[in-house]
Amino acid sequence: MIAKTSIDHELCFSLLDWYDREKRDLPWRNTKDPWLILLSEVILQQTQVSRGILYWKRISERFPTVKSMARSDVDELLLLWQGAGYYSRARRLHALAVIVSTNEAEGGYDGIIPREYEELVKLPGIGPYTAAAVASIAFNTPVPVVDGNVNRVASRLLADPNPSLKAIRSWGQSLLHRDRPGDSNQALMELGALVCKPRKPKCESCPLSSKCSGRGNAESFPERKKNRKKIEYINALVMVDPSGLPFLTRRDDNGRFGGLWGPPMGDVDTEAKEKIGEISHQLSHRELRVSVWRGTCSEGIDPKSVPISNLDSKILAMVLGS
Ligand code: SF4
The missing domain is CATH 1.10.340.30 (Hypothetical protein; domain 2)
Structure with a gap:
């Protein structure tokens, strides 16, 4: 004391x-x-x-x-x-x-x-x-x-x-x-x-x-606290239109990266899609391991026109090139 x-x-x-x-x-x-x-x-x-x-x-x-x-x-x-x-x-x-x-x-x-x-x-x-x-x-x-x-x-x-x-x-x-x-x-x-x-x-x-x-x-001093992060495995699907622009949606305000835009993530259909690679991303209390998939869509949007998280920027760069 x-x-x-x-x-x-x-x-x-x-x-x-x-x-x-x-x-x-x-x-x-x-x-x-x-x-x-x-x-x-x-x-x-x-x-x-x-x-x-x-x-x-x-x-x-x-x-x-x-x-x-x-x-x-x-x-x-x-x-x-x-x-x-x-x-x-x-x-x-x-x-x-x-x-x-x-x-x-x-x-x-x-x-x-x-x-x-x-x-x-x-x-x-x-x-x-x-x-x-x-x-x-x-x-x-x-x-x-x-x-x-x-x-x-x-x-x-x-x-x-x-x-x-x-x-x-x-x-x-x-x-x-x-x-x-x-x-x-x-x-x-x-x-x-x-x-x-x-x-x-x-x-x-x-x-x-x-x-x-x-x-x-x-x-x-002070006593060190153990920091074991949980690992979460998720999928991200980048669908690209004929001109090379990705399909992006605005993330739910109350969820992770709320209010920002990004490719569909989480519960996505990866059947018949091409797996591009994996990304590890550190959050404060957990590590995300994201499997990145590629598909096609009829119309995407310019990622520079909307706010995007660092993780989504990395995902897009993996598929589209930087
Ligand atoms: S307060 Fe920190 S830097 Fe200052 S003497 Fe103590 S241990 Fe050293």
Whole structure:
């Protein structure tokens, strides 16, 4: 168990000093616009920072305000989101934009991103982490964030292989600067990303090293969770028209790759079709092994005109060539 910590001014200032010197210059750190900050947090939920920058620029240029996204068709966002994966995020982000842009009398927020954690966490696609990040970074609300980086730093610093969420939040709260809680949160996550990394942490240059109980044995914290992925075997059928275009359908909104387009997949008739090859595709909790088949159709559509997942792009490239 972790002992409860009181406000730790030494670590709080040491961490912020380090952050002010070493933080990466990321585009969403140069704005206080809550919509653009929320957008960055949603993109970064499951996309690496280097790629997240590209998507954030692309989407924020097209949708500079929450209302501009609310007025658009979700398919336009899905097209911009193409390649970032986890497309349900994009659909939930669009639903969020619609709700926020709705009049207050009709249950919305008049186009203003709510500032309270309790309101943010009610919105589509906004979990406790994203609500805390937006509340603290955009509105200076002193609420600690807990993500994978913060979990690792807390586990090591407190030498606890499996700290509870409550314990990490309590510890994170003790590091929040009264006037800069958003920066304190970002500093902790930045430290996990740049210094207290999963492998070979740079303890010699860590601003928290003087009070780190796990230093010297850092890589044994936190306890590693076994990650055995389920394997799912499915078929995909690419039917090609005489001009070389494939038949594509829009996937069901509530299913895998919902709202995106792709060739028929799953329960498809492969009789008298030509097997082209197999593709292995990693999802967060399972591995898909896709047998790719080729058939013919009378009329296909241009794949560049619709949003398509990475997996479907690979399937089409296998049959059509890239
Ligand atoms: S001293 Fe090392 S293990 Fe401890 S928080 Fe810093 S980088 Fe992580």
